[in-house]
Amino acid sequence: MPDRDDTWPFEDAPNLACFTVRSIMNGTAPILYVSHDDDDGAWQMLTSDAADMSQAMLVALAELVERDRTLVELADMPLGWTASRADASSPWMRREPVIRPRKEAVVYFELDDGEALHEEAPETFYIPPREQRANLQPGQLAKLVFRIEHDETVDVERMWVIVEQVTPTGYIGSLNNQPVSTDELQVGALVPFGPEHIIQIYDDE
Incomplete structure (x- = not known):
């Protein structure tokens, strides 16, 4: 040593x-x-x-x-x-940490489980097949459901993230939208997420 x-x-x-x-x-x-x-x-x-x-x-x-x-x-x-x-x-x-520890945070967010939302309403809440959601590549866009907590309120926003890296458990993406409900979470913030959080994949064709 x-x-x-x-x-x-x-x-x-x-x-x-x-x-x-x-x-x-x-x-x-x-x-x-x-x-x-x-x-x-x-x-x-x-x-x-x-x-x-x-x-x-x-x-x-x-x-x-x-x-x-x-x-x-x-x-x-x-x-x-x-x-x-x-x-x-x-x-x-x-x-870089997107959020400070919760006890000090100005804004805190969680991602909804898209698979669970689909199971609740399979006829009206469509999500891409698991195979597609599990095989994204850097540069692709995925839409996630953010549950944003700030000022003692909770807002739900659907926003796009750009896949920056594929990880053993999913992806690291950068936020591609500015949230409507807060300025504390900015475009470019890094967001770890998994295939289960994806509700839409952008197709430019």
Whole structure:
């Protein structure tokens, strides 16, 4: 384990305990998702943002860096940010937090489950087939249902996002509409979402 000196790229000590999962430590899965938590400064090195935390372990930061040297690229990642990649050979894509912790947030949003909405009204609430929703590529447009909470009110808006990256659990998109109900959520905000949230796919043909 390296000493904390000029060659160590992280501000945190090499022996800082970090969250990871057994599949990473036994070599059966790569690190595809990294979180630098805003509340306590902890690092999480996981297989995805939906990793099975029943298999969680605490491992020294230096040991994780030794296993995956690409983590050095994330050493300066600010608190609250995350990074993900499609596979071990893909570049890391950093994601700035869209929302501050809820207790301080001016605006907070959730995405409605489009599949659940379709099940409630299959004859009138149409969504694209699962195969299409699960195979979008960067640059495509998908419409999502945002439930936006602000000033003690909740507004529902259907807005388009541009797929920026495909992730192990879905996509990272950038908001392509300015919400009508608030100025706190801006065009370009990054929005993680899954196939289940998609209610429409833009077709320019």
